[in-house]
Amino acid sequence: MTIVLGANQYGKAETRLVRVERGGPRHELRDLTVTVVLAGDLAATHLTGDNSQVLPTDSQKNTVYAFARQHGVDQIEDFGLLLARHFVSSQAAISRARVDLSEYAWQRLGPHSFQRAGGATRTATVTVTESATVVESGVTGLVVLNSTDSEFTGYVKDPYTTLPEAKDRILATEVNARWRHAGVEGDWAGSYAGVRAALVAAFVETYSLSLQQTLYAMGRRVLEERPEIAEVRLSLPNKHHLLVDLAPFGLDNPGEVFVATDRPYGLIEGTVQRAEPGSS
Numbered sequence: 001m002t003i004v005l006g007a008n009q010y011g012k013a014e015t016r017l018v019r020v021e022r023g024g025p026r027h028e029l030r031d032l033t034v035t036v037v038l039a040g041d042l043a044a045t046h047l048t049g050d051n052s053q054v055l056p057t058d059s060q061k062n063t064v065y066a067f068a069r070q071h072g073v074d075q076i077e078d079f080g081l082l083l084a085r086h087f088v089s090s091q092a093a094i095s096r097a098r099v100d101l102s103e104y105a106w107q108r109l110g111p112h113s114f115q116r117a118g119g120a121t122r123t124a125t126v127t128v129t130e131s132a133t134v135v136e137s138g139v140t141g142l143v144v145l146n147s148t149d150s151e152f153t154g155y156v157k158d159p160y161t162t163l164p165e166a167k168d169r170i171l172a173t174e175v176n177a178r179w180r181h182a183g184v185e186g187d188w189a190g191s192y193a194g195v196r197a198a199l200v201a202a203f204v205e206t207y208s209l210s211l212q213q214t215l216y217a218m219g220r221r222v223l224e225e226r227p228e229i230a231e232v233r234l235s236l237p238n239k240h241h242l243l244v245d246l247a248p249f250g251l252d253n254p255g256e257v258f259v260a261t262d263r264p265y266g267l268i269e270g271t272v273q274r275a276e277p278g279s280s
């Protein structure tokens with residue numbers, strides 16, 4: 001029997017970075033979590049414990065902080081590109097660097113005071129290899145709800161089906177989306193705002209026959225409105241809201257009182273992409 005080392009990667013996960021810009025009395029605040037994942041010729045450390053090609057994950061974390069000081073932190077896509085390119089170009093053994101970034105929003109309360117904004121988190125993933133660079137941006141935790149204009153009917157009824165058909169239900173989800181940019185430079189902030197607005201507008205404006213249909217409408221809207229985006233991947237938990245049976249109390253319930261359940265939940269996932277030229 002021959003045993004061999006398969007795919008492997010390593011890096012520092014979830015470095016927490018807060019950067020204050022003190023240009024004057026009015027400070028700026030950036031709050032990030034940064035994960036570095038490196039891959040390449042790392043067989044020796046696994047097979048023999050020879051660490052001569054291993055850049056410590058501690059050094060990777062230090063690089064995140066040093067670069068934040070030296071280069072500042074503006075758009076997370078740019079900060080990710082800087083880091084990923086650095087690891088591939090400075091480490092002979094490393095052929096692929098992926099940097100995942102999440103940015104938490106803070107609302108200004110004063111010149112040097114901030115309140116953590118709830119709601120969505122902006123994300124980016126930058127992957128650099130010796131031959132290609134890919135930038136993906138995204139959003140997680142964007143919770144949206146339509147209190148009508150949603151049905152779910154006409155589905156398979158097998159011996160285990162008890163779900164009643166719904167002609168008017170609540171549709172709620174937490175939008176977790178990633179979209180791949182066609183290029184590696186651009187107006188990242190404007191693009192993020194535009195994509196997010198397109199996702200939300202499609203959710204609001206689609207009369208939904210299924211969350212699957214809404215998913216496709218959301219991805220499609222992004223590709224229609226944002227030429228810089230090549231592909232959108234969506235992961236949409238169906239945040240079920242079940243009508244409460246109030247008949248035992250002699251009350252009707254015309255779509256007004258619901259129990260919001262948190263698990264189990266349907267999980268609808270899909271990719272919406274541009275067709276290859278020539279395909280229909």
Ligand SMILES: O=c1[nH]c(=O)c2[nH]c(=O)[nH]c2[nH]1
Nearest residue numbers: 152163209210211212238266
């Ligand atoms: O929009 C929906 N899609 C489903 O696939 C599904 N399945 C289910 O039980 N409820 C729903 N709703």
